[in-house]
């Protein structure tokens with residue numbers, strides 16, 4: 001075995017160990033590392049292109065600890081929204097040095113259940129076509145992003161509300177770029193696999209762990225946890241932007257922007273992620289055998305990294321939309337009503 005083989009074997013072992021540990025963070029898109037990478041890309045992108053907006057955003061996130069202002073980088077709050085999804089309602093959750101409170105009702109705000117295998121016409125409103133058409137009332141990730149941008153735009157929002165809106169925006173823009181947050185399969189009995197959470201990985205190379213899902217695999221596919229540095233991922237994403245025309249990545253109509261991102265994620269799930277699953281394990285009890293993890297990563301990792309890169313650039317754009325409202329955005333759209341926002 002030469003050096004490179006040894007390195008590969010060591011890497012595979014690390015990957016397997018990381019995946020065995022992965023269920024702890026299942027359903028948390030991109031995991032902590034990926035979410036922080038998105039946040040770092042956005043912060044550095046704003047630093048390069050619009051430092052005045054970055055300062056405004058950081059002022060919103062900063063905590064006032066009895067007159068001592070604590071600066072909070074985007075990455076420090078990138079996973080807070082996941083931490084308030086579960087647990088005892090209203091229990092305290094630390095976020096960037098201060099407390100948020102558990103909101104069980106926030107669980108559906110992280111995804112949109114588009115149904116794999118469905119052809120959504122170009123002009124179809126995805127929210128009203130999501131499984132059960134539940135988004136306008138129940139608040140999918142698309143509505144949550146709009147809520148956050150509108151809360152930042154609204155002159156009536158107080159400092160606390162803007163802070164929470166910024167925290168949720170930083171997280172949800174990461175979530176909506178994870179393909180499996182926008183695509184679920186529905187079986188013949190009408191049962192959803194909940195964005196791949198119901199698909200168990202029963203084989204990963206020579207190991208046969210049975211404790212993680214397709215969804216948690218995708219949370220980690222960008223770079224496996226033990227081997228993941230958010231700043232390295234972010235720097236790679238930013239370096240990859242050199243010479244790239246990103247003008248088509250953003251549109252100034254907020255509703256169109258979130259639908260565009262959700263549709264992209266859905267298309268990746270529908271055309272790449274689920275077909276790869278069915279190719280090797282056609283409908284066998286919702287289980288998935290990945291015989292060659294290296295080949296799987298080689299195929300999927302570039303897609304995941306691109307999504308992280310796009311998420312960072314779009315997060316910067318959405319923050320600018322929130323802090324510098326354009327006429328094209330439409331405050332008062334569905335999604336503005338999130339009920340009682342007290343922390």
Ligand SMILES: [Zn+2]
Nearest residue numbers: 029082110175
């Ligand atoms: Zn989330």
